[in-house]
Amino acid sequence: MIGGFVEFLRFLGRFGLGFFERLGRAHLFLLSLLVCLPAVVRRWRLVVLQIYSVGFLSLIIIVVSGLFVGMVLGLQGYNTLVDFGAEESLGVLVALSLVRELGPVVSALLFAGRAGSALTAEIGLMKATEQLSAMEMMAVDPFKRVIGPRFMAGFISMPLLAAMFSAVGVMGGYFVGVGLLGVDDGAFWSQMQSAVELREDILNGVIKSIVFGIAVTWIAVFEGYDTVPTSEGISRATTRTVVNSSLAILGLDFILTALMFN
Amino acid sequence: MTALSGSRLTPRESSRRIALFVQPTLRMLNNNNELTATTTPLVKIRGLTFHRGGRLIFDNVDIDIPCGAITGIMGPSGCGKTTLLRLIGGQLKPAAGTVEFDGMVINRLRRPQLFEVRKRMGMLFQSGALLTDMNLFDNIAFPLREHTALPESMIHDLVIMKLEAVGLRGARYLMPSELSGGMARRAALARAIALDPEMIMYDEPFTGQDPISMGMLIRLIKRTNDALGLTSIMVSHDVAETASIADYIYVLSDGKVVGQGTPDEIRDSDSEWVRQFMDAKPDGPVPFHYPAPPYDDELLTERDGS
Numbered sequence: 001m002i003g004g005f006v007e008f009l010r011f012l013g014r015f016g017l018g019f020f021e022r023l024g025r026a027h028l029f030l031l032s033l034l035v036c037l038p039a040v041v042r043r044w045r046l047v048v049l050q051i052y053s054v055g056f057l058s059l060i061i062i063v064v065s066g067l068f069v070g071m072v073l074g075l076q077g078y079n080t081l082v083d084f085g086a087e088e089s090l091g092v093l094v095a096l097s098l099v100r101e102l103g104p105v106v107s108a109l110l111f112a113g114r115a116g117s118a119l120t121a122e123i124g125l126m127k128a129t130e131q132l133s134a135m136e137m138m139a140v141d142p143f144k145r146v147i148g149p150r151f152m153a154g155f156i157s158m159p160l161l162a163a164m165f166s167a168v169g170v171m172g173g174y175f176v177g178v179g180l181l182g183v184d185d186g187a188f189w190s191q192m193q194s195a196v197e198l199r200e201d202i203l204n205g206v207i208k209s210i211v212f213g214i215a216v217t218w219i220a221v222f223e224g225y226d227t228v229p230t231s232e233g234i235s236r237a238t239t240r241t242v243v244n245s246s247l248a249i250l251g252l253d254f255i256l257t258a259l260m261f262n
Numbered sequence: 263m264t265a266l267s268g269s270r271l272t273p274r275e276s277s278r279r280i281a282l283f284v285q286p287t288l289r290m291l292n293n294n295n296e297l298t299a300t301t302t303p304l305v306k307i308r309g310l311t312f313h314r315g316g317r318l319i320f321d322n323v324d325i326d327i328p329c330g331a332i333t334g335i336m337g338p339s340g341c342g343k344t345t346l347l348r349l350i351g352g353q354l355k356p357a358a359g360t361v362e363f364d365g366m367v368i369n370r371l372r373r374p375q376l377f378e379v380r381k382r383m384g385m386l387f388q389s390g391a392l393l394t395d396m397n398l399f400d401n402i403a404f405p406l407r408e409h410t411a412l413p414e415s416m417i418h419d420l421v422i423m424k425l426e427a428v429g430l431r432g433a434r435y436l437m438p439s440e441l442s443g444g445m446a447r448r449a450a451l452a453r454a455i456a457l458d459p460e461m462i463m464y465d466e467p468f469t470g471q472d473p474i475s476m477g478m479l480i481r482l483i484k485r486t487n488d489a490l491g492l493t494s495i496m497v498s499h500d501v502a503e504t505a506s507i508a509d510y511i512y513v514l515s516d517g518k519v520v521g522q523g524t525p526d527e528i529r530d531s532d533s534e535w536v537r538q539f540m541d542a543k544p545d546g547p548v549p550f551h552y553p554a555p556p557y558d559d560e561l562l563t564e565r566d567g568s
Binding site for chain 1: 348351353377378380381383384385387388389391392393394404405408409450453457
């Protein structure tokens with residue numbers, strides 16, 4: 001009985017130490033990344049290439065998802081608002097939901113699944129096949145050549161993708177609300193225009209998506225760099241990227257929402 | 263040797279150095295300029311101790327790598343041969359002791375200084391470690407583009423020369439995934455000599471090669487070393503191949519240097535450790551069995567349910 005309890009305490013201790021050791025390593029990794037950023041900016045061509053692979057190639061899933069989310073919002077919103085005779089406010093509901101919450105959060109979750117996992121797998125495989133070691137031996141810093149451009153591309157792409165998600169979502173809501181359910185066209189746009197504020201709503205949404213972009217890309221590149229260089233290690237790292245990124249997005253969303261909208 | 267070291271060069275400065283830079287490659291192509299080894303060590307390892315996961319890999323090891331020679335590091339699998347190369351390249355830090363390269367203590371250098379020193383080293387990885395998102399040409403051009411400001415036309419000529427030297431000029435547009443194992447290693451050799459280093463480290467260059475590729479690699483390593491006046495460190499467990507081109511050999515086992523000398527001296531060594539390795543005996547000082555409790559005890563012990 002006592003032996004089992006001691007073993008449990010040992011397990012807790014090992015788990016705690018492992019967790020904080022890893023957290024410390026991740027922060028040192030982020031510090032090294034931030035130090036390298038000026039050098040990464042000078043290699044802007046690499047950043048553009050990565051924006052293509054991380055951002056542009058994620059566009060399809062973001063646009064299609066945004067469209068459907070907007071359409072569902074239009075349907076659900078109309079069904080609720082029509083009971084109160086307030087269906088003209090559908091534009092406000094769709095736009096605020098997307099710009100404040102769903103745009104940054106859902107696009108970040110999709111981004112973590114699509115681009116985050118790909119970043120982890122790519123960097124992990126580069127490690128497993130000694131490409132990162134080879135770069136170091138050629139006096140080329142992998143942080144400046146591989147990790148940095150991907151990190152920067154991630155946090156540049158994320159707000160753009162979130163903006164695209166919200167824009168397409170509004171179009172989806174418009175299509176369902178105005179096109180299919182007969183909400184007045186002018187009321188849809190004018191109420192949206194008067195209710196959505198640039199600083200309070202749009203800017204806060206952009207800040208959220210930048211924070212999510214940094215968090216997701218940081219987790220993805222760290223997991224790739226820190227992976228055990230075996231096929232099982234890469235598989236675990238990819239899974240951890242998606243799980244940890246998703247939890248980080250939802251946790252950060254709560255904190256940011258509390259701070260921004262009180 | 264003339265390495266294109268230092269920070270990024272201006273095109274004018276690069277042009278001035280280009281003649282010096284091209285010269286060694288031309289010498290290699292002609293293969294008519296054999297340089298002799300000197301006894302001055304380029305790499306001096308003293309009291310090297312290194313642990314990994316609680317296991318002692320090196321225990322107070324001293325090794326000298328003479329300048330201009332091919333030094334073979336041999337030993338059974340898992341004895342730390344590749345780890346030794348990583349310690350020399352500064353990718354790992356020893357628990358105790360020093361690794362000196364041309365008078366600089368590698369394990370005490372800061373990262374920027376270490377990167378400067380690495381420009382004077384080349385390393386051929388066992389897998390080749392070519393960058394998989396680039397074709398062969400761009401792989402060889404990679405270190406040149408990273409460390410010099412040479413115009414693209416010059417980089418083109420240099421890469422073609424390096425590829426010609428390893429016989430892969432015609433394969434320049436192939437991707438690494440389209441190369442055979444032997445071709446990948448030759449391509450990696452071309453990349454390793456792209457910056458015209460003073461020293462090349464070969465990690466198991468012959469493993470998994472067919473006889474033709476192996477013969478080609480042996481000839482290439484020897485020719486590269488002689489023509490460019492390089493210092494070579496070759497980690498291998500291929501006895502005959504290493505002995506055929508090495509000037510000096512260290513045999514490592516159990517964390518220690520168990521034998522050293524010229525290939526002839528190693529062949530004639532009466533050390534039990536060296537004999538087991540050279541004669542490919544399955545059992546000896548390096549045991550066949552991984553440490554385990556007595557076999558009989560394990561079989562005869564009563565277990566639950568028996």
